[in-house]
Amino acid sequence: DAGITQSPRHKVTETGTPVTLRCHQTENHRYMYWYRQDPGHGLRLIHYSYGVKDTDKGEVSDGYSVSRSKTEDFLLTLESATSSQTSVYFCAIRDSSGNQPQHFGDGTRLSIL
């Protein structure tokens, strides 16, 4: 296993509430990513980080923010959750040395009612 822990694994919340998902890695990898997975769409990149305090947007970043204050933690925040953000969220990490693939966590299933 790639040493990635996502928390919580499951969450149910209400529209309009803030939600924070956490990705923790033990590999000391430089790159971290947040994806969402929805039927018929595969996985789509939300945000990614290329170092502490260095982040950038992916293809579906609206309504999401991220923070990375430590190498090992990458937080995804939904400031005011909407039902369209009901999804399974995956974190991935990647080593910066050479050509390396991304390795994925086990996901967080988020339901917004």
Add this chain to the structure above:
Amino acid sequence: AQSVTQPDIHITVSEGASLELRCNYSYGATPYLFWYVQSPGQGLQLLLKYFSGDTLVQGIKGFEAEFKRSQSSFNLRKPSVHWSDAAEYFCAVGSSGTASKLTFGTGTRLQVTL
């Protein structure tokens, strides 16, 4: 912009039969290509990757894939499928920038009949 097409949403094969899952990509430069597998309720596991060199790459669990630049394809194959191979398979293309962002196809769900 890069994109990936997996034309088969669902495939059913008999145990012991051969398997080929199709993947076509669009990318302006030499692509980095990946196949991942996902079992229900699980994360994605890397099956194999192509960065450069030999166009036939071997992966885990007896899978292989062939990069064909002329056809913009990276099809996944296995000579004899096992019941435990039933899962969803995703093809992805990675950008050549340092962040190497991935663009995924929509996936192919494999069912294996006994």
